[in-house]
Amino acid sequence: MAPPTTVLLPTTTESPVIEELAAQLDGADELLVICDHETDPAAEYAPRFRNTRVVVAGDPSGCSGKAHAIATGMEEASHDRVVWTDDDFHHPPGWLDAFHEAYETHGPVSELYFFEGTGPLSTLLEPIYAIGGTLGTYADDRAWGGAVMFERDDLDWGSFCRDLRRTVSDDGLLSEYLDTTSLKRVRRVEIGGNYRETLERHVRWMQIVRRHDPLDVVVLGAVTTLLAALCLVVPVFAGPGVTLLAAGVYAYVGVRRWTFLLAYPAILVQVPLLVYALSRDTFEWAGRRYRWHSKFDVEIVS
Numbered sequence: 001m002a003p004p005t006t007v008l009l010p011t012t013t014e015s016p017v018i019e020e021l022a023a024q025l026d027g028a029d030e031l032l033v034i035c036d037h038e039t040d041p042a043a044e045y046a047p048r049f050r051n052t053r054v055v056v057a058g059d060p061s062g063c064s065g066k067a068h069a070i071a072t073g074m075e076e077a078s079h080d081r082v083v084w085t086d087d088d089f090h091h092p093p094g095w096l097d098a099f100h101e102a103y104e105t106h107g108p109v110s111e112l113y114f115f116e117g118t119g120p121l122s123t124l125l126e127p128i129y130a131i132g133g134t135l136g137t138y139a140d141d142r143a144w145g146g147a148v149m150f151e152r153d154d155l156d157w158g159s160f161c162r163d164l165r166r167t168v169s170d171d172g173l174l175s176e177y178l179d180t181t182s183l184k185r186v187r188r189v190e191i192g193g194n195y196r197e198t199l200e201r202h203v204r205w206m207q208i209v210r211r212h213d214p215l216d217v218v219v220l221g222a223v224t225t226l227l228a229a230l231c232l233v234v235p236v237f238a239g240p241g242v243t244l245l246a247a248g249v250y251a252y253v254g255v256r257r258w259t260f261l262l263a264y265p266a267i268l269v270q271v272p273l274l275v276y277a278l279s280r281d282t283f284e285w286a287g288r289r290y291r292w293h294s295k296f297d298v299e300i301v302s
Contacts, residue, residue, distance in 0.1 A: 002100035004028035005081040005149075008073035010057075010066060012040040015087035022049035024096040030078055034069040063298050064168040065286055070145070071164035080153070084170070086146040089113075089187040098185075099149045106181040108154050111147035112138055114255050118192030125202070127246040127263040128270050132220065133205075134186070135249050143180045145171030147187055150178055166296045168204075168285075172212040186253045199276075200284045206277035211295045221274055228271045231264055239264045 007021055012035045021031050033046035034055045046054050055076050060068035070084065083099060085091065102109045114134050117123030137144060148171070155177040167173055191201065210217050230238035246263035250256070282291045282301055291299040 002026070002097070003081050004079040005030075005083060005096070005100075006073075006077035006079045007031045007083045007085065007096070008034060008070060008077070009085055009087060010034045010069035010073070011042050011087040012036055013087065014041045014045040017085075017087040017089075017091055018042070018046050018052065019049060020091040021085070021096070022052050024091070024093065025051045028079070032073050032076055034073045036065065036069075060165075060288075060300065062300075063165050064170075064290060065288055066145075067164045067167055067170045067173070070170045071161045074157070074161050074164075081149070081151050083149045084145050084147070084174075086189075089146065089189045099147075102181075102183055103149050106183075108143075108150035108178055108180045109148070109183055110137075110141075110143045110180045111183050111185045111187055112253065113144055113146055114186050114188050114253060115191045116188050116257065117259065118190050119194060119198055121195050121198040122191050122193065122201075123259060124262050124266055124269060125198070125273075126257070126259040127249075127266045130249050130253070130255070130260075131246060131263075134253055138182045138184065138253070141180055141182045143171050143174045143178055144182075145174065146189065148174065148180060150180070154178055163296065166298065167211075168290060168292055168298055169208040169212065172208045176212065184253065186255065188255070199273075202273060203277040203280045203283040204285055206274060207280075207283060207292055210278060211292065217278070224267065224270050224274060227267050231267055235264075242267055 004027065009017065009021060009031060011033060018033055025031060029051055031052040032055050033042050033052060034057050035042045036057060036059065038056050043054050043056065046052050055073055057069045057072040099109065112134055115126065115129045117126045160177045163173055164170060227238065227242060231242065242263045243261060246260040250260045282289050289301040291301050293299065
């Protein structure tokens, strides 16, 4: 039987995920819905469900809103076993039980994401996110903050919470503190927005890689540039090659979408986008603009 568990869900909205998770709680389990302010819709909606408590984190200072929310939830957690999750994908019945079973076998575990584009640019970049993001996360056993389970003794809890309050990426930092096993259970997360919103998201993701895995930025830049050059010089071979690569990744993670066909133009676009993302000194996330000077030096610009 699984031990009492605290589930952390940062959200400000009346998300249906609150009800999905509350229905899976057992006994002394608790769901902490972490919002920014008492006036957020989630603050009124969440208490309707059993074993669910609202935690008002307030505005961040010196870190991202997401990192601040997670740190606040960690400090409020009543139990040693903790789950982080997000409100942007479906949590089917039995999701939490399956996580417990995986933990008993592997220790700290994390699921995988697959970002489905819903806007023109986010759709174009979908094969890049599948290859470098989904497959890369699985291969490196990196934690994904959207679905991860661990226990208090699995990491230095106090130091981790302190560092969360002076950085941007919650799961980027978690991967440095915690050894996880990535499960080949893929959660499909829709990402969209207009061109500007997609660019801001892309900048943030590239900056996370830069701050937490600087060598990966070098490797990513070199591989992407090489592939793009091949696509331009020998398109008759490179075009089908990168398309087949994307198709293989999609098949391996169990996703059926036509967007693997966009791998060729996505590779070409990724080179200038990578330069753009690394040259930017600010980015916007969830209504706040940040300037990330170094891993533990974050300025909230507006």
